[in-house]
Amino acid sequence: MQLRFLLFWNKLLSWNKFHFSPNFKAYGKAVRVIALLLLLGLSSYIFYLDVTIREAFDGRKFALPARVYGRALEVYPGLKLTPAQFVEELQALSYHERPEPSEAATYKYTLNGIEFTSRDFVFGDGPQVAQHLRIEFADGKVSRLQQRGSTDLDLPLLRMEPPVIGGIYPGHNEDRALLKLEQVPKPLIDALISVEDRKFFSHWGIDPRGIARALYKTVSGQRIEGGSTLTQQLVKNFFLTSERSLSRKANEVLMALLLEMHYSKDEILETYLNEIFLGQDGSRAIHGFGLASYFYFDRPLDRLELHEIATLVGMVKGPGVYDPRKKPEQALKRRNIVLQEMVGLKVITQAQFAAARQKPLGVVHRAPTGTSPYPAFLQLVHRQLQRDYREEDLRSEGLRIFTTLDPRTQHHAEQALTQRLAEIEKARKIPANTLEGAVVISSTQQGEILALVGGREARYAGYNRAVDAQRPIGSLAKPVVYLTALENPNRYTLLTPLDDSPLVWSQHGTSDWRPQNYDHQFHGNVQLRTALAHSYNVSTARLGIELGMNRILDKLPKFGIERRPPPFASSLLGAYELSxxxxxxxxxxxxxxxFRTPLRAIREILTAEGKPLQRFPLNVEQVAAPAPVYLLTAALQGVVREGTAQSLTNWLPAELNVAGKTGTTDDLRDSWFAGYTGDRVAVVWVGRDDNKSSGLTGASGAMTVWGEMMKNIQPEPLQPAMPEEIEMVNVDPVSGLRYDEGCKAGMLLPFIKGSAPAAVMSPCGASSMDTSGARAETKPEGKKDAEKKNWFQRLFN
Amino acid sequence: MSGNPAVIALLDLAQLDTEAGHREAAGASLERGLRIEPRNAWLWHELAQLRLAQGQYAQAISLAQKSISLAGRERRLLALDWRVIGNARVAQGSSSEAEQAFKLATEFEQ
Incomplete structure (x- = not known):
């Protein structure tokens, strides 16, 4: 630009030189001064425009949304994985089936597996190059993993690329799925050039004939319109105003020229493709072809067919006028015009044209809302990021965020919640869509959040119940009481009798408290494990009061519960709210x-260039001694084996040895289930948003969701490592007396060494094994009562 | 240390990264291994060693305790874990606790 000015200036000077004459000396000087001033003014104005447009362009060019990835699937021989599940993973990564999968991101089925070629990908620990691979399956497992080559090479492990699960987008609610030019299908560019700007690759940013036409129309008093090149349209899009004036048009022309001077055609085209406005979804503006492809067709751009591409290109002229959902007829007409132009320029064949013309619009009925299929999880990630990063940076620095979400686990969680709530409503004649729910699933040892469901309509961003719903937790609080007891092996074992007779508790500052059991009965003396299995309130309350309320509530922060519940005895039974x-x-x-491991949703954050920025490493802290926790787990397994969660066996095999706890709150407002297997911890809440009664107990609501999803997740059985301080002792579950070691009758229960009942009962098998301890204690009577007294006295006298 | 070639490969990778001074990357590889075998006491031990080398003593102790909780009767591993705890205690300046840990380590080495 400056060069051109200099040339012009020189010309002006030389003109003066040749035409110099004394008569005109003064006049000439004035001209020169005026010209100089004009030029100065013009050039500083152009300079101003130049800065403005470059700022806008660079700003957009680099306003990269943060990209959020799910977990990368680790594939290795022995991994439980079916071919169908693997192909699902490939499709989530936008791999294509091809007869010969030699290009990146392609695959084909083979006799007993799949051949595929991976993509280049930059992980936190460095780049991983694309490889030609083969995977084989047998008996529901990966049986072989190979790198294909002149000689095939067995691989011990393959880390797949992680799926993109969402983004955090630049401001003004402009949502876009950023595309690189090479990702854009050629037919789209052909179509765009054909209908919007045929000379794009040769012009300087403007089309003089178009401008002349526009000028003529303006001068002759007609509307100002048309004549816009793609470059001009891009400029217009940067400074979105609908004002139509000559000066605006002049600015647009100048800026278009300036843009073309600074940037290459490819850069301009790429920005255009990402920038152009293509629709409105409530408050969210749909920008760029990448997102529009999802918004209208629910597929990535590179999977669109010709007629769909033409529909999108047709909308450039007016996204409102040619909206394929609201104005399908206009959209169809416009689409066919685009196709017509393409065939006219011979960028498609007559046959392609004829075929595409026949097709219906094919737009998806309901647009996927929001920026991620997992809005609840993404919101959690976003909030965690907001603690450490400026919102601006999140939305523009192109950060790459690696999260823990496992799409398959998430799918099972969503599906179980939706399906069970609908089934429950139907079976119990509850009005449809009144129940709500939330699910959280994490890996036991890593504390990684694998799935998070914020409500029944998991696709739609809204109230995130998994994180934001604060609900009384009811009996889910009881294990804290029992753990505190079991930490005292001299006084409490799984067999210790607890008193479940009526209780009145007076505490300053609150009215007398008379806890009731769910069945409105009192159960006399019950074993500790039974009181927990059947979730007896009265015996638990008495136990908690005995142990000391503060001692129990003080424990919560260690377990990661920061807010302290109110200091009332009812808090022992979970009369406080948690999410x-x-x-x-x-x-x-x-x-x-x-061991407490803080729950994590993010593993690490990289810069746009792939440089590690922040890691969230695995942290553990031992907050409770292993032996009492081992006993607690045994008791929570009893909840499932013979207690309130017995019907979980309708969903899961007994061999999983699930440990869990049901929770039900007053008037059946909340239905909870929290439990764990060998490798998964999960919590389900079911209730109503208006806090009215859901009519469900923990077992009839949340537990069934839990069972349904775990059935599909197929977790590992629970076999906790036995601490050294623990011994297994054969006892009569009814009397609580010890059997001889060789005795086949009885039940093996864990005890902290030295705390097991000392006396050996004889002869072996005298007690009735066919009566479960629980039932026997519910109706204590006759001989058993006498026995109870005996071991009671023996233990405590 | 593991019968799973995938885990062995990750342990090797972690070893290489540690030698090259890339401790963060080594940690990431060990975590990958733990996702495959979350109850592998040796992996927890390796992570404890790494945190010790990084000067994260509290984490080193916790991770070694975690390894101990899963080690069963593997005396060699138990000894190594107690050594990590001992060294971390020394670095933290709690010499009596360190001494206790070293004593246990020696017992398991017998």
Whole structure:
């Protein structure tokens, strides 16, 4: 630009030189001064425009949304994985089936597996190059993993690329799925050039004939319109105003020229493709072809067919006028004009044209809302990021965020919640769509959040119940009481009798408290494990009061529950509110043998260039001794084996040895289930948003969701590592007396060494094994009562 | 340390990264291994060692305790874990606790 000015200036000077004459000396000087001033003014104005347009362009060019990835699937021989599940993963990564999968991101089925070629990908620990691979399956597992080549090479492990699960987008609610030019299908560019700007690749940013036409129309008093090149349209899009004036048009022309001077055609085209406005979804503006492809067709751009591409290109002229959902007829007409132009320029064949013309619009009925299929999880990630990063940076620095979300686990969680709530409503004649729910699933040892469901309509961003719903947790609080007791092996074992007779508790500052059991009965003396299995309130309350309320409530912060419940005895029974994710944290510690691992949704953050920025490493802290936690887990397994969660066996095999706890609150407002297997911890809440009665107990509501999803997730059985301080002792579950070691009758229960009943009962098998301890104690009578007294006295006298 | 070639490969990778001074990357590899075998006490031990080398003593102790909780009767591993705890205690300046840990380590080495 400056060069051109200099040339012009020189010309002016030379003109003066040749035409110099004394008569005109003064006049000439004035001309020169005026010209100089004009030029100065013009050039500083152009300079101003130049800065403005470059700022706008660079700003857009680099306003990269943060990209959020799910977990990268690790594939290795022995991994439980079916071919169908693997192909699902490939499709989520936008791999294509091809007869010969030699290009990146392609695959084909083989006799007993799949051949595929991976993509280049930059992980936190460095780049991973694309490889030609083969995977084979047998018996529901990966049986072989190979790198294909002149000689095939067995691989021990393959880390797949992680799926993109969402983004955090630049401001003004402009949403876009950023595309690189090479990702854009050629037919789209052909179509765009054909209908919008045929000379794009040769012009300087403007089309003089178009401008002349526009000028003529303006001068002759007609509307100002047309004549816009793609470059001009891009400029217009930067400074979105609908004002139509000559000066605006002049600015647009100048800026278009300036843009073309600074940037290459490819850069301009790429920005255009990402920038152009293509629709409105409530408050969210749909920008760029990448997102529009999802918005209208629910597929990535590179999977669109010709007629769909033409529809999108047709909308450039007016996204409102040619909206394929609201104005399908106009959209169809416009689409066919685009196709017509393409065939006219011979960028498609007559046959392609004829075929595409026949097709219906094919737009998806309901647009996927929001920026991620997992809005609840993404919101959690976003909030965690907001603690450490400026919102601006999140939306523009192109950060790459690696999260813990496992799409398959998430799918099972969503599906179980939706399906069970609908089934429950139907079976119990509850009005449809009145029940709501939330699910959190994490890995036991890593505390990684694998799935998070914020409500029934998991696709739609809204109230995130998994994180934001604060609900009374009811009996889910009981394990804290029992753990505190079991930490005292001299006084409490799983067999210790607890008093479940009526209780009145007076406490300053609150009215007398008379806890009731769910069945409105009192059960006399019950074993500790039975009181927990059947979730007896009265005996638990008495136990908690005995142990000391503060001692129990003081424990909560260690388990990651930061807010302290009110200092009332009812808090022992869970009369305080927590969110599902807080409950998840609490149970994670029980599941992990007393080690607390803070729940994590993010593993690491990289810059746009792939440089590690921040890692969230695995942290553990031992907050409870392993032996009492081992006993607690045994008791929570009793809840499932013979207690309130017995019907979980309708969903899951007994061999999983699930440990869990039901929770039901007053008037059946909240239905909870929290539990764990060998590798998964999960919490489910079911209730109503208006806090009215859901009509469900923990077992009839949340537990069934839990069972349904775990059935599909197929977790590992629970076999906690036995601490050294623990011994297994054969006892009569009814009397609580010890059997001889060789005795086949009885039940093996864990005890902290030295705390097991000392006396050996004889002869072996005298007690009735066919009566479960629980039932026997519900109706204590006759001989058993006498026996109870005996071991009671023996133990405590 | 593991019967799973995938885990062995990750342990090797972590070893290489540690030698090259890339401790963060080594940690990431060990975590990958733990996702495959979350109850592998050796992996927890390796992570404890790494945190010790990084000067994260509290984490080193916790991770070694975690390894101990899963080690069963593997005396060699138990000894190594107690050594990590001992060294971390020394670095933290709690000499009596360190001494206790070293004593246990020696017992398991017998």
């Amino acid at each position: 599902p994710i807080e409950v998840e944290q609490l149970y994670q510690t029980f599941a992990d043998g007393g």
